[in-house]
Amino acid sequence: MKCGDVYLHICDHLDEDINSERCRQIRQHLAGCPHCTEYLKSLKQTITLYRALPPPRIPAGTHRELFKTISTLTTKAAAGTPKRGRKTRKA
Amino acid sequence: MPDDELIGLARTGDARAFTELVRRYEDTVYRFSYKICRDSEAASETLQDTFINVYRKLNSFDGKSKFSTWLYTIVTNNCLMKRRKRKSDLMEESLEAYDHPSGEPGSLPRQKPVHTPETPADVVIGRELKSLLEEAMAKLPEEYRVVFTLRDVEGRSTEETASVLGLSVEATKSRLRRARAFLRDQLQPHLKAHPEILS
Numbered sequence: 001m002k003c004g005d006v007y008l009h010i011c012d013h014l015d016e017d018i019n020s021e022r023c024r025q026i027r028q029h030l031a032g033c034p035h036c037t038e039y040l041k042s043l044k045q046t047i048t049l050y051r052a053l054p055p056p057r058i059p060a061g062t063h064r065e066l067f068k069t070i071s072t073l074t075t076k077a078a079a080g081t082p083k084r085g086r087k088t089r090k091a
Numbered sequence: 092m093p094d095d096e097l098i099g100l101a102r103t104g105d106a107r108a109f110t111e112l113v114r115r116y117e118d119t120v121y122r123f124s125y126k127i128c129r130d131s132e133a134a135s136e137t138l139q140d141t142f143i144n145v146y147r148k149l150n151s152f153d154g155k156s157k158f159s160t161w162l163y164t165i166v167t168n169n170c171l172m173k174r175r176k177r178k179s180d181l182m183e184e185s186l187e188a189y190d191h192p193s194g195e196p197g198s199l200p201r202q203k204p205v206h207t208p209e210t211p212a213d214v215v216i217g218r219e220l221k222s223l224l225e226e227a228m229a230k231l232p233e234e235y236r237v238v239f240t241l242r243d244v245e246g247r248s249t250e251e252t253a254s255v256l257g258l259s260v261e262a263t264k265s266r267l268r269r270a271r272a273f274l275r276d277q278l279q280p281h282l283k284a285h286p287e288i289l290s
């Protein structure tokens with residue numbers, strides 16, 4: 001396997017099928033090629049950095065707005081189907 | 092209560108079951124929306140639109156795919172529609188160059204090896220790096236951003252990622268490859284200048 005082939009498939013190596021024949025060949029190539037090893041490492045670093053980004057939090061206003069919308073939707077639906085409506089159950 | 096039972100109840104019109112479903116998934120939907128739409132206003136809008144869609148179409152959800160896959164698909168379509176009104180940042184063709192990085196002179200990194208941490212917890216993202224990461228991501232066409240985010244950041248399978256976009260597994264893998272190579276190249280100058288980030 002040449003460097004060019006490793007570049008094309010190097011990402012498969014980051015995926016789950018590490019026991020495939022192709023990945024075995026990639027591992028073999030990597031063992032003797034510092035450039036490809038370096039490249040693979042920098043790809044992994046890239047992924048690591050994106051994973052490390054703190055997840056965005058839902059703004060409080062957005063959360064409130066969402067549940068207001070949901071409540072409006074479900075209340076409307078309940079009003080449209082008397083069997084499940086609150087009034088019938090209470091009465 | 093497991094998701095499928097909750098979905099079953101919500102389908103019969105159980106408001107509490109539906110509200111609980113929203114509660115369970117609002118963070119996932121917001122996080123993904125934010126990463127794909129790229130701003131908090133669009134993400135908030137997408138969050139609303141997504142659950143309104145889910146409410147209206149819950150009866151057409153067949154349960155064959157995962158509920159999360161369905162949610163990701165709705166978010167992606169919502170963001171895509173909003174995005175079409177704006178200009179896409181990078182043309183898809185320009186990413187095809189990343190199929191052959193070895194053919195480009197200077198693309199082979201020759202700097203000293205840097206230790207890769209096992210978990211993101213080891214890494215503290217400073218302000219400068221954070222904006223660099225976000226800028227690089229914003230340059231990717233949406234489809235590529237979805238693939239990278241689902242597969243590499245959210246840790247979803249290649250199959251689930253493919254199904255969200257209606258792509259084949261092979262096409263998904265090739266987009267993933269290009270997205271990773273593109274982002275890597277964008278970050279490389281910064282990482283070279285600051286090797287301590289990942290030490």
Ligand SMILES: [Zn+2]
Pocket residue numbers: 002003004006029033035036037
């Ligand atoms: Zn090589």
